[in-house]
Amino acid sequence: MSISSNFSATYAEARAKFLEACMNRGLEVESHHNDKARGAEGEDLYMDVARLGPDEAKKVLFVSSGTHGGEGFCGSGVQIGMLREGMLKDLPDDVAVVFIHAVNPYGFSHIRRVNEDNIDLNRNFLDYAEGLPENPEYAEVHDMIVPDDWGGPAFKKAEEDIQTYIAKNGLGPFQQAVTGGQHIRANGLFFGGFEPAWSNKTLRAIVTKHAGNATHFAMMDFHTGLGPYGHGELIYVGDPEGLPRAIDWYGDDVTSPEAGTSTSAVVRGTINIGMCESAPQAQATCTAIEYGTKPILEVLNALRADNWLYAKGDLDSDQGRTIKKEVRDAFYCDFDDWKQMIWERGISVVDMAIKGLAKS
C-alpha cells in the first residue's frame, strides 16, 4: 500500500483505519467516549489509545494526533502507517510507545482547530484556581479578528485595521496578540476556555495510567499549519532545562518559542503542562512537530473565517461550504508529496525519541 493510503478524508475514516490497524497488530484499544458532542456526520466521538511495548516499561513515548482537531489528518496518517508497516516491534528494553488518536475528536470530525466549546486545547491547560490570565493584547484585536460579516463592509474595515496594526506593531506582535491564547472572549480565536475541557481531563487520566510509574516520558504531538510546506519543525516545549536534552536527542534544529527560534508564538496552557502534572515523578521531554501547509496569513485567515462561521455565519450555505474547504486546505495538504514528507519526518522523529528515551 502507498503511504498516502494511510491518510484519511474524514475523522470517521481515520478512526476506522486506526482501530483496524490496532486489531491487526493484536493491540487492545482504550476508547474514551466524548459524551458532550457528536461528529459532523452525527457519529460518536472518541479519543482512542493503544500501547506498544511492555506494561511495566518505565520510559514512555506518547505520540498524539488531533490536539487541534482538523490538524489530525496528519498525525493520524503517521500513526496508522507505523501500525500497518509493522514498526515499533523491537522496542528497546523498558520503553513503551502510547498512541493517542484524536485528542480532540470533535474538531477532527468538524474540521475545526477547536473543541466542542470553541476551546483551543493547547491553551486550556492552566491552573484555574490561580485565576485566568488577562489578555489586553487580544482585547485590542478581537473585533478585527471576528468582524460582523465575512466579505462585507465590516470585514473590509477589519482588514484595514489589521494592516494598520501590523504596520504599527509588526507581524510578530500581531501573531503573538492573536495566537498567544485568551480567556476573555468565548467566541473568539485561540480561546483557552474557562475550565478544563473534556479532552484535558481525559488526557490527564491517560497519562497517569500509562506513565504514572514512569521515570521518564516524552511527548510527540503532531500539528500542522506553521512553517514551509511539508517541513516538520520540532518545537521543544516545557522546562528550559530540558532543551539541551531535546537537542541531544533530535539535533540542533529543535526550536523553542521562549528562545524566539520557533515559528510558534509563546503560548500559555499547552498540553505538555497537563501531561507533566499527570506524571509528576517523571522527567519529561516534550515536543510538538509542526508541519507547514500554507503561508501564515492564509492559515490565520482560514481560522478567522471558520471562527466567524461558527460565531455568526451559516454552515449550510455556499459561503459556509467554501470556508470549510479553505479550513481543510489550511490544515491538510491532500497531496502525495506532502504526505510523503510528513511520513518520512514523522517516523524519523519517533525513532529519535525512542533512542533518546532508551539512553536517558
Ligand SMILES: [Zn+2]
Ligand atoms: Zn496545532
